[in-house]
Amino acid sequence: MDMDLLIAPIIIFMIIVAPIWLILHYRSKRQVSQGLTDEEYTQLNDLIAKADKMAQRIDTLEAILDSEAPQWRSRDDGR
Missing domain, CATH: 1.20.5 (Single alpha-helices involved in coiled-coils or other helix-helix interfaces)
Structure with a gap:
């Protein structure tokens, strides 16, 4: 059953x-x-290029901050 x-x-x-x-x-x-498809491969390469450009911008901003406010890295903003 x-x-x-x-x-x-x-x-x-x-x-x-x-x-x-x-x-x-x-x-x-x-x-x-x-x-990866061709479209995904193209998107990945675009993201890599954007990440490289952003890294260069960050390096530039850090260099500017280092020259204008040398103590900015050691500041504690409460985090």
Whole structure:
């Protein structure tokens, strides 16, 4: 009797849910293994260029602060 109650959900799972699950699983595995697309690679290079430019700006600002307010690094602003 208990087994009869489990047969219908198992059959529904095997016919409907399992194939969809497998298809989606292997599709995502394939996308991960393919690596970056051309668009993602371009975006990554743009972000790298922006990060380099920001690092240069920070270095420039620190140099200005070092010359105008030499003690700025040692100030405690309550943090």
